[in-house]
Amino acid sequence: MSAPADRPPSVDKLARSIADVGLPHPMLVDAARAAIAAGAPDSARSIAVATSRRMLRPVINATGTILHTNLGRAPMAWEQPERYTNLELDLTTGQRGSRMATAGALIAKACGAEDAIIVNNCAAAVLLGLGGLAEGRDVVVSRSELVEIGGGFRIPDVMARSGANLIEVGTTNRTRADDFRSAIDDPNNDVAVVLRVHQSNYTIVGFTEAPTTAQLAGLDAPLVADIGSGFLDSRCPWLKGDPPGWLADEPAARQTLDGGAGLVMFSGDKLFGGPQAGIIAGDAELVRKCAAHPLARALRPGSLVLAALQATALAYLAEDGDAIPFWRMASLTVDQLRERADAYGVGEIVDVMSTPGGGTLPGVEIPSIGVAVEGDQREALRGLDHPIIARVDHGDRSAGETTVLDLRTIHPDDDEVVAGALRSLTSTT
Numbered sequence: 570m571s572a573p574a575d576r577p578p579s580v581d582k583l584a585r586s587i588a589d590v591g592l593p594h595p596m597l598v599d600a601a602r603a604a605i606a607a608g609a610p611d612s613a614r615s616i617a618v619a620t621s622r623r624m625l626r627p628v629i630n631a632t633g634t635i636l637h638t639n640l641g642r643a644p645m646a647w648e649q650p651e652r653y654t655n656l657e658l659d660l661t662t663g664q665r666g667s668r669m670a671t672a673g674a675l676i677a678k679a680c681g682a683e684d685a686i687i688v689n690n691c692a693a694a695v696l697l698g699l700g701g702l703a704e705g706r707d708v709v710v711s712r713s714e715l716v717e718i719g720g721g722f723r724i725p726d727v728m729a730r731s732g733a734n735l736i737e738v739g740t741t742n743r744t745r746a747d748d749f750r751s752a753i754d755d756p757n758n759d760v761a762v763v764l765r766v767h768q769s770n771y772t773i774v775g776f777t778e779a780p781t782t783a784q785l786a787g788l789d790a791p792l793v794a795d796i797g798s799g800f801l802d803s804r805c806p807w808l809k810g811d812p813p814g815w816l817a818d819e820p821a822a823r824q825t826l827d828g829g830a831g832l833v834m835f836s837g838d839k840l841f842g843g844p845q846a847g848i849i850a851g852d853a854e855l856v857r858k859c860a861a862h863p864l865a866r867a868l869r870p871g872s873l874v875l876a877a878l879q880a881t882a883l884a885y886l887a888e889d890g891d892a893i894p895f896w897r898m899a900s901l902t903v904d905q906l907r908e909r910a911d912a913y914g915v916g917e918i919v920d921v922m923s924t925p926g927g928g929t930l931p932g933v934e935i936p937s938i939g940v941a942v943e944g945d946q947r948e949a950l951r952g953l954d955h956p957i958i959a960r961v962d963h964g965d966r967s968a969g970e971t972t973v974l975d976l977r978t979i980h981p982d983d984d985e986v987v988a989g990a991l992r993s994l995t996s997t998t
């Protein structure tokens with residue numbers, strides 16, 4: 570449909586001609602306008618299709634990164650009927666209830682805390698925790714933990730926003746309990762809390778020293794620990810076997826609280842394996858102070874998130890790791906994965922390494938099984954109706970590059986779709 574340059578096609582007519590793309594008319598009008606402005610009316614359809622493909626949709630994660638930040642971290646299924654919920658109604662008394670009470674109490678129980686509240690993510694939990702406990706007062710942090718998590722979340726900046734004042738102690742590689750003690754004892758300071766921030770996405774190796782949780786908990790100010798990942802209990806009672814070795818150094822909520830921390834804060838969608846959320850759990854009085862801060866209202870989640878967290882917490886309490894997709898994927902054995910890869914009947918079966926991802930456990934790799942096909946097929950796989958996200962292995966020069974699909978993060982229900990896609994790729998190239 571090319572019109573003469575002096576008479577561009579009518580935007581409305583062009584938009585109607587691509588109605589089959591399935592977008593609402595105003596969006597088709599935008600696509601038509603953009604195409605006409607670019608002097609290429611024929612491109613309206615591809616612009617509209619590109620817009621449509623930007624909409625949130627399920628994708629198949631074949632990267633082997635279990636918590637893939639670009640793919641929504643922990644996957645989980647949650648459906649809510651079109652019905653009211655008892656979000657803030659106590660069905661026993663008929664009185665107004667608290668939206669946090671149920672999911673918060675379940676998570677608290679699952680990690681051995683007295684109480685817990687829930688906000689939108691861990692960044693919000695840190696903001697509320699510091700605001701609730703230390704506004705206008707001092708917070709002591711080790712210089713080795715003044716971290717940036719990603720997406721501009723920097724501890725010193727969050728601290729400033731919370732209204733708390735940062736006191737840095739120690740050095741990048743070595744900090745001792747005495748460094749914290751001196752800051753607390755200094756009469757010029759008004760220390761409200763000691764903050765520990767887990768080095769989620771980096772490690773400091775070599776000549777290092779850091780105080781234990783118990784040492785920090787013994788100081789004259791409550792210890793608040795941003796543990797980040799939401800690993801609930803280092804004994805992993807929700808798994809059938811022993812805790813995986815790759816979790817050995819990851820701080821867990823229960824053990825951090827048992828070690829004397831007043832509060833722990835963590836994400837809902839990292840190792841916890843639930844929806845995006847932030848949890849503040851621990852001493853009931855400290856939790857109450859956070860909940861009483863005016864920001865708590867601004868940071869509170871809605872019923873969709875609370876119901877999904879409730880389901881995740883119930884799975885932990887039932888010790889049913891299979892009901893939590895992250896733990897199900899993390900626990901798959903190489904033999905199970907190889908059997909599935911065999912059934913694909915396409916490509917080459919290769920040993921690969923999965924990673925937990927999500928800015929957790931830097932350097933940790935979990936042996937896995939992949940299917941490799943020749944060349945860089947990422948774009949073709951991404952372009953499918955059911956997009957598949959894969960990675961490329963550049964290999965050694967003689968072998969050339971291959972596209973590798975790690976089975977650990979592919980839902981078994983998608984195996985047939987993936988195998989079919991690989992078959993059609995390899996038959997056309």
Ligand SMILES: *Cc1c(COP(=O)(O)O)cnc(C)c1O
Pocket residue numbers: 690691692693718722766767768769770795796797798835836837846847928
């Ligand atoms: C991931 C992480 C955060 C941020 O969590 P979000 O839920 O993404 O806001 C904060 N602190 C630590 C230590 C983390 O690992």
